[in-house]
Amino acid sequence: MKAPKMTYARADSVAQALALLAEHGDDANVLAGGQSLMPTLNMRLSKPDLLIDINRLEDLAGISVEDDAVRIGALTRHAAVQRSPIVAEHLPLIAEAMPHVAHVAVRNRGTFGGSIALADPAAELPACILALGATITVESVRGRRDIAVADFFKGLFETERQPDELLIEIRIPCQRPGTVHAFMELSRRQGDFAIAGVACAAETDGETVTDAKLVYFASEDRPTLAANAVAAIAGKVWSDESRSAAMAALSEDLDPMDNLQGSAAFKLHLQRVLTGRVLDQAIERARAA
């Protein structure tokens, strides 16, 4: 199908984009990479009066290290994140997730901030930044504010960002010595939407996971932090028994939704399998470190 009739404005400055958002709010859509918005326009699932194209806002693109955190501008393309030596060095979890984020032609155009602002429950990057404790900066004509990632994802495609706010940047703490990461995803075809997936950032002491963030995606209406699975293994020497304990405890953390990719029971089974595998890999990496 074809996109509906609409008007288009190209923002040449952040101030201009914010003024348009203040005026039009919910009636406008911000067009960044467009890799999720354009399909919904072509299928007429969304019909904004106005598209605000922010692709010329070069100030919003770029990756740098500031105060033990990596700053990723909202308009940074996935391909740039995937190629970034800064991300490879300081955010290995995200580096490992990037090849799973769609396909090369989509990564050349899609943006990091777009993926966070959209909050697709099957997306990799919201889960990764939740595991890493990121901070999200948004701005409107009313001013700028920082939102902790734990408060950002509210539900299915719903976030704490208000209709007049523009996502500016994401700041993600650099991986510290003593922590390990692991990322796993199951999909029909490399780069397709996930059937199940987990992002893991763990603190370890030898063979023991002392603390961890296990975040599951492609299950609930938003990325889900699993506290019970972590509690089942925290402080215990890694063993077949603790692996089983984590896998069993996951049903207290996760209540997957049925969708076209599979039933709730199927998804919970796959997430359990991934839990065992991802923790195995985390421990292997801790041993090797």
Next chain:
Amino acid sequence: MSDETKTITLTVNGESVTKLVDARTHLVDFLRGELGLTGSHLGCEHGICGACSVRLDGDVVRGCLMLAIQADGATIETVEGLTASDEIADLQENFVERDALQCGFCTPGMLITAAELLREAAPKTREEIREFLSGNYCRCTGYHAIVDAVETTLTQRLEKSS
């Protein structure tokens, strides 16, 4: 400053083009309908199939997931342009040699995506080639012959440059 139509100027296959476009028209409808460049195909029109792949400022993108109005000032290359420049002549020969197409609908997208992999001029395993092409659907060949053609072209180019 917000418009339903706008006059845009862009470079398509090396030639400057100025046209009035509707805001709602995506890039491939513009290329096919306004410029008669029918090499870029429309399969799904929502970014899944890859048949619409074109080059935007040097990188492969989905032509159906971008509005023509956004291409103001950009450089676009289509399969017609890559063919005329001979950049992919060897790849096209190997597609014919290996019967890497049947109906041919996916072929322009496959060629443009493979061209990006070949440009890196680095050795790749068959698995890596498959992964790189994973965003392009082919419903005829079963992919084997396509991977063969890309692998052969890459091997030939690496041999030539060493």
